[in-house]
Amino acid sequence: MNRLANFCAGPASMPTAVLEKAQSELLNWRGTGASVMEISHRSADYIEIATKAEQDLRKLMNIGDDYAVLFLQGGAALQFSAIPLNLLNGGTADYLTTGTWSEKAYKEAKRYEALGLGRVNLVASGDGMDVPAVETWQLSEQASYFHYCPNETIHGVQIFETPKVNAPIVADFSSCILSEPINVNDFGVIYAGAQKNIGPAGLTLVIIRKDLLEQASAWCPNIMNYKNQLENDSMLNTPSTYAWYLSGLVFEWLLDNGGVEAIAKTNRAKAELLYRTIDESDFYSNKVNPKHRSIMNVPFQLANTELDKLFLDESKKAGLLNLKGHRVVGGMRASIYNAITLEQVQSLTEFMKAFEQKHG
Template identity: 55%
Template sequence: MTKRAFNFCAGPAALPEEVLKQVQAELLDWQGKGLSVMEMSHRGSDFIALAAEAEQDLRDLLHVPNNYKVLFLQGGASQQFAQIPLNLMRDDQKADYIETGIWARKAIEEAARYGAVNVAGSGKVYNFFAVPGQNEWKLSKDAAYVHYTSNETIGGVEFDWIPEVGDVPLVVDMSSDILSRPVDVSKFGVIYAGAQKNIGPSGLVVTIIREDLLGKERSDCPTMLNYKVAADNDSMYNTPPTFSWYLAGLVFKWLKKQGGLEGMKKVNQQKQELLYGYIDSTEFYNNPISQTSRSWMNVPFRLIDERLDKLFLEKAEKNNFLNLKGHRSVGGMRASIYNAVGLEAVQALVAFMKEFEREHG
């Protein structure tokens, strides 16, 4: 039997083993139909029922209100960086963005191609080691929307609060922390999330949009990027990424078995407290992020002696700890501890880190 590694990849990330086994069992013969789910028509009754069930399970997990559409789209979160302004910002409007790291900056740069962008708040003053408090923001009076990134996958910075922006639609890139704990969907105009962290495999992005925001697209918005077109066609204007959608639906069912998002919150809190607790207890490792802004999902850390980085990664891989190298833009290490990375994986990682410190500290 193949031994599963402890996979701390930032994305595409670990998937629940139980889900992968079900996929394996159904790969050649989905529910006795004699074919794979990858081979069936997205227009057929079987896939339409599967898609509807996946949507309902996601609605159940997030308690999505009835006046929101749930869309299963293509292009990942990076395509949403353009899709948001194309659907919500007219030529004569501006949008407010909060800059908290690399992914927020990419969203800002893309939106600026379509209209005026006001960087209303920035973590630059904190070297992007903290989220700027809302008292520091300078919001526009007439913004089409306010956009922020709830969790910076690369920098390891996360909002532990939801901004209050009045009647202006609040838009959030929730790619790397969606489904990790409960969230009040009604506070948002739009939530979008790339799938390859906590939802499923890559190739899919989920967008949850309040219905009154549909039909506000610019005249130059491409048909394929029009949220209303997607909503009117149940996310099937063209052939969707059917396998990713199917697998996401299995993850949603797995999450329900774990006690939903309240259950995941308890486990995720234990995981991040264990890992940060150990890092803070020693001078051999460090995490530079402000304690009030630390990500539950992506934990960057450094060895006090960077000359040991290569050896640490080599030994980690030999011991079945994979993908711990930090992003090339920031260096160091990063452990991504998404929903499918269990408490036992974090316990094993901490034990390995302690042993490495004992040998080389």
């Protein structure tokens, strides 16, 4: 098997050990004679898979009983609608935008303002290279919730400290969940698309404080109503069964390797190595304020953009995949999620140095 270093922003690389276990169970899960993809989500076998996945996630993130954990569909983008439909209900929502995804969430929420469901307030807007200073934030006095994205995958901007606001905090953790410890109790809602650090695309986690489950608008569709989903064990309709199963294997893998605390140390080492390689060079650059550089998504530019295609061609030949930056930013981007090893990042930095020496 020739597994290469895949720096894709998502769907992202998954741990090889997880894929090998899934491969071994693919045709015959635990002697049932059927694949996990083929068994009913209502069966005792599948309920066991779903229950254990939730238990392991609660253990990894220290999630208390006062929070519901939902395994939903539709990606984080569906939550851009589900959140105001579940939480706004005639009040005011505060949105901080620091990049593409938080801006998309804000714009989607504004659609519900236009429908009369409540007011949506833009607290502050970043430029994709920094986070607006707290003293510039225009917070509402009694917001129904405060929304932000801790890590912007496209621009590589990360907010490491939880904002101090007087409203339930709603956070899009899609690209940084399980990358380092967080205090779940600081948040009203945490949501995350699975395809970065959790599992394959098709599954979305929502962790919500239970006292927030009674606020849904009458306009909220059944399938998007968090209370309805909790009462139906995230199975109001047929869930993404295989993605849920694979996510459970990832949770097991994390627990077996020391949990979130251990993976956070590796993630910091990977990011520090890559940023040091960039900063020590005149050939590469990263424009993000160093205080807010993402430890998951590292965009960088070549001084001579005419070399971009050659860099991508040669890096692919070297077994370093999917380094092309997002079209909004250009240049390169290395997404170094949990499944990316320190050794793979070392291979990337060695290639970068050799490329600079040859073409710089």
